[in-house]
Amino acid sequence: MADSNNNIILFDMAKNEMFDINDNLKILRRKLQGSYTIAINKHEITVDVLNGVQLVVFGAPRAMFSEAEFNCLHKYIDLGGSVLVMFSEGGEKELHTNINYLLEEFGIMVNSDYVLRTHYYLYFHPKECLVKDGVVNEAVAKYLDRENENTSKCISFVFPYGASLNVAKPAAPILTSGSVAYPLNRPLCAFYSASKYSNKAKKGKLAVIGSGHLLTDKYINWEENDKIREILFDFLITNNITLNEIDANDPEENDYEWHQSKLWTLIELILFNVTHVMSNTSYRTFVQINTLRKISLIYTKQGCTIEQHTLLLHGLKKCTGLCREKE
Structure with a gap:
């Protein structure tokens, strides 16, 4: 279904997505257009829609998926396709979608919460969280050629108006809220790669980020958010990022509690x-x-x-x- 020789990135708009490649993701589009063909889908997800597509992007869907669409997406990943799912604050509850049903099959669930910074620093709004110690997989430091630095602090990013994740095997957390944003040390971005769990020739991938705002025109150039963009798309499209097995098995994160x-x-x-x-x-x-x-x-x-x-x-x-x- 997915062909690694194709360079088509499909942005879905059939679910009333919050983040639109023709509206608030224009900078992202310009960065991708040089190497990839951008396509837009406004119809139900089917095998024909996904045929020949290398990556499918859901920019915070605000509508329900059917069981047939979930089956189609699951099969697409099994056959080597890549999927990126963005969220926003409040998770599924605020977006009125049901995509967690699919994500949970790969070990990822987005919480219906809000990530907040507990004190004023650089950015006034508490939901514009500056995270300076949120990296939990050494693969990020290696990709950025910053292996000599403290892995958790190898990149600073702003996580605006987002939700936290729950992550379990076979997925692995990549970024967390660190020691300042609340809830503390909770996953904000997670990756799944079938390459570790399948002997099939084609290896599907999934990436979930709790804040699609991070990639919008307003925030993509804040701190090192554009580096996060590079990490996301390089992981999903290329083989340049291999997750560190130890970090994936034992990430430093706190249990999720809202006492x-x-x-x-x-x-x-x-x-x-x-x-x-x-x-x-x-x-x-x-x-x-x-x-x-x-x-x-x-x-x-x-x-x-x-x-x-x-x-x-x-x-x-x-x-x-x-x-x-x-x-």
Whole structure:
């Protein structure tokens, strides 16, 4: 079904994808067009649609897949095809899709959560997470020719408005949220390669990233996000990246938990840091205070009690008052 001699990358648009190659992925398109033929699909996924395609990209689908489509995609990967799936904050729940059904068969599941940075650093919005220690597979350092560096810190990237993943064999986590973003040390990007588990001549691949925003025109040139783009597409299309077996078997990551106690600690951390910064900055700089009000709604969805939610709103009002005093 997939032919390694072809250089067609198919971007699916049949599922009302959030990330569009003709809209918010224009820079990505320009970078790919030099070496690959870009095609767009607006119809149901079938064998004919995937015939001759080297890579299929789903830019955060916002519609349901049928069982026939899942079977077709599974067969496509089994026969050597590659698939990239992007997500956004809130995972399946926010996107109203069911693609985890397919991903789970390869050891990957996207959580219905939000990755947040616990303190202000460089980027104001807590969902624009700067991760400096998130690499968990040595293959990334080797690919970047940075093997002499601390593997976890060999690349810095911004992970905006994304969700975390659960990863189990046969898949392997590649990037995590590191020690600063919350939930801590949780997978943000994972790879699956059939080459380790099959003797077939053709080896299918799958890559899942919890934030497709990372590849959009707005964020692709932030920090080293474009290097992440190179890693994703080189893994899926070429044989230039071979996953480190030891790292794949024993990655450094934390168990996934959203306990209310930890949740409230995070709320307090954000309020403390925002209050501290606001007490030393003009009100005009913090017009984006409304974004913090939206965060309070997120916490409510994640299990915050009514009392905690009320306290959070009170804290935000207090922060706003500090801002206005400094105006």
